[in-house]
Each structure stands twice: as structure tokens, then as C-alpha cells.
Amino acid sequence: MIPGKVLVAYATRYGSTKDIAEAVSKTIREMGIETDCMDINSINPENLSDYDAFFVGSPLHLGKWLPEAKEFMQFRRDILNKKPVFIFTCGITIKDKTEHILKKAEFAIYEFSEYIKIDEKGFFPGKLTVSDLNESDSQIVRLAGVGEGDFTDTVSVIIWTKDIADKYFVDE
Incomplete structure (x- = not known):
């Protein structure tokens, strides 16, 4: 199946997930x-019914997906389960x-993977600049001892x- 249109949807707090989503979309x-x-x-x-496949991403925040990403998966599952x-x-x-x-990281998606058919999963490192964080997140990062960097x-x-495209988007 060669899709007519793909949606790359993402939630982000500080930009890493947006950067990854844009790389997926560009590819x-x-x-x-x-x-x-x-x-x-x-x-x-x-x-959403205009799309033939969906890439959905979220950062891990305190070991979980962002609430808006989890809600997207939960409330749109009827449409999502009809497509890759x-x-x-x-x-x-x-x-x-x-x-x-x-x-x-796998556990973070467990709570919606029970009602969404996930065809493929990818886990990617991001970036962290402590000076960009809000005060609450900055405190958490300091307590956790997480180093910054890209x-x-x-x-x-x-x-x-490309592996996904080769597997799912080829004309048979």
C-alpha cells in the first residue's frame, strides 16, 4: 500500500520531539x-480520516508520555485502529x-497500547538544555542528575x- 497522505503528529515541551517529527516527515x-x-x-x-497512516510521538516526561499525546491516542483510537x-x-x-x-520507555506506551494497534515503535534520544526548562522541570532534572546535551x-x-516505508508503503 502506498499511502496517499501521512500524518506525523507530535507532542513536545522543549522541541526534541518536534525535531524528530520533522525528520520523519521530511524523510x-x-x-x-x-x-x-x-x-x-x-x-x-x-x-483524521483524510490520512492513510499515522506517526505519533511524544517525549518522556517523568517516565510517561505527555497527557495530550495519551489523550490523542485514547480519544482517536477508532480512526487510528483502521490505519497503520x-x-x-x-x-x-x-x-x-x-x-x-x-x-x-516501552512501559510509557503500555497504557494505550492495549487499545491501539501499534505497527512499529521507535525510541530516540533527545536533547536537554537546562536553561530552557521551566523551574519545576529544572528541579526534577537536577534531582535526577540528568546531564544536558544534544x-x-x-x-x-x-x-x-525508511525501514517502515519499505515495509508498509511499497506497492505490491
């Missing part, structure tokens, strides 16, 4: 597939990609997206 667009890349908060739910859905999660802790870290791996995002 799909370069393959000749019409793609919209939108913040979850700006999506008109009435237009590819999930991506990003977070500064994912830079270490240990089995323990990846299990925690660990975004755009090459991995592009490879993941």
Missing part, C-alpha cells in the same frame, strides 16, 4: 508521499539505550522511517 516527503507534520494540539480531529500507526518516543535518558531504559540521532530516525 517520507522525500519518498514522494504527501505528509503533514503537526503538533497534536493543533490537529482537527474531523480531518507508528509510535516514536524521545527522551534524554534514551541516549543510553540499555535494556532497562528501553523497558521503561543527543539527537537524526540518522537513526531516518533509517527507522
